[in-house]
Amino acid sequence: MTVMQIGDFTITEFVNVAAYMRNSGLLDYLLEDLQDFTLSSTQEDADITGRGGRPIGKKKKFKSANGNGTSGFISPGLMHTQTGGDIKYGKFKVKREEAKTVPGSGGTIVTDAKAVGAVGKEIGRIKLFGKGGVLVGVYEQGTVASGENFSYDPATKTITLPNNVNIEAGLKAVYAYEREVTATNINNPADKFSKTRELWVHCYATDQCDTIYRADCHIPRADFKGDFDLDLGGDQTTHPFSFDCLPDFCDLDGDNNLYEWFFYEDDEIPIDDSEGYSGGSVTAPGDIGGGSQNNFATEAEVKEVFSDK
Amino acid sequence: MTATYRNCMVCGKRFKICNTCLKSMPEELQWRRVVCCSQHFAYHLPIIRYVRKEISRDNAKAELQHAITTFGEIEFAENIKSVVNEILAD
Numbered sequence A: 001m002t003v004m005q006i007g008d009f010t011i012t013e014f015v016n017v018a019a020y021m022r023n024s025g026l027l028d029y030l031l032e033d034l035q036d037f038t039l040s041s042t043q044e045d046a047d048i049t050g051r052g053g054r055p056i057g058k059k060k061k062f063k064s065a066n067g068n069g070t071s072g073f074i075s076p077g078l079m080h081t082q083t084g085g086d087i088k089y090g091k092f093k094v095k096r097e098e099a100k101t102v103p104g105s106g107g108t109i110v111t112d113a114k115a116v117g118a119v120g121k122e123i124g125r126i127k128l129f130g131k132g133g134v135l136v137g138v139y140e141q142g143t144v145a146s147g148e149n150f151s152y153d154p155a156t157k158t159i160t161l162p163n164n165v166n167i168e169a170g171l172k173a174v175y176a177y178e179r180e181v182t183a184t185n186i187n188n189p190a191d192k193f194s195k196t197r198e199l200w201v202h203c204y205a206t207d208q209c210d211t212i213y214r215a216d217c218h219i220p221r222a223d224f225k226g227d228f229d230l231d232l233g234g235d236q237t238t239h240p241f242s243f244d245c246l247p248d249f250c251d252l253d254g255d256n257n258l259y260e261w262f263f264y265e266d267d268e269i270p271i272d273d274s275e276g277y278s279g280g281s282v283t284a285p286g287d288i289g290g291g292s293q294n295n296f297a298t299e300a301e302v303k304e305v306f307s308d309k
Numbered sequence B: 001m002t003a004t005y006r007n008c009m010v011c012g013k014r015f016k017i018c019n020t021c022l023k024s025m026p027e028e029l030q031w032r033r034v035v036c037c038s039q040h041f042a043y044h045l046p047i048i049r050y051v052r053k054e055i056s057r058d059n060a061k062a063e064l065q066h067a068i069t070t071f072g073e074i075e076f077a078e079n080i081k082s083v084v085n086e087i088l089a090d
């Protein structure tokens, strides 16, 4: 093995950021499509003054580093770290509203999904609107359809409208209901807070001779901030994040690093063939490295990755 | 917020809906959203399940008779009288 020292270089490409559990060292999630990433270092210098206030030295303190970046995909794993919430996979109830055209008095409307809820109140209420959005009538769900009530049969997803002269074909029926879906659920509880992870930021560096190196930045203790904005609507929704680098007092070697870099030519994994370089690979935003094809983690993956909190 | 009222699906009496209480109970059985009192839920279930063809008329009749025996004869709401008569017919 040759002893090599890197000269001046430039970071030419990000590959990814991997986040590991602090206590177990196991992989938690991977951010593969970063739009940007910044690592900032600061230190406060205070003058030590002598006679007449002349500076005779510097008192250096408050050394710190922090990072921030933007993921091109919304990452459940990252959100879990930022919110301290839970990621669950299973059956959940979600609300849905629909607006459908009325076929006429006593006619039927089929809901897009099966409404669930208290027996006899799966839909609860229907509002009928006429031309220009004028409210024409409000009807309650009944056991059977009558002059004032509509009925609902969950098995066939069928609403039978009231028999009422005020109900004409062409009106808009607006109603809402809950339905059961199998979903990945990520929450942001008011009483839980952001978490700390060990981060490895993987990049490529190129020196003045165009040699490509791997450049890995190790942040032993990244304390994620709970502040982040998800801007929905408009352009692509991205997932920003920020963290403070804290010294790793858990490290028995006691090397006290806020972060450290490793630069190396890679004999073992040829760089040109590896993931990410020149064009980059597009992988699932489910974060579970190379996991399922449908962009969502499977139940087993979620359990495996997030059981270790 | 003003309280929401509706007519009991069994007796037709106006009552105040509660959407937030009894969270420990399965949602299907949240009677405070459909009937005026827990007793009327015993009449409500066989009637609506019969209408939805989830149970046979014989089963609906047995369950409804049981509710009447347990909680007594009641005046059914106007819009379900005919279906109640259909269930209870000999």
Ligand SMILES: [Zn+2]
Pocket (backbone or CB within 6 Å): B008, B009, B010, B011, B012, B013, B035, B036, B037, B040
């Ligand atoms: Zn009642």
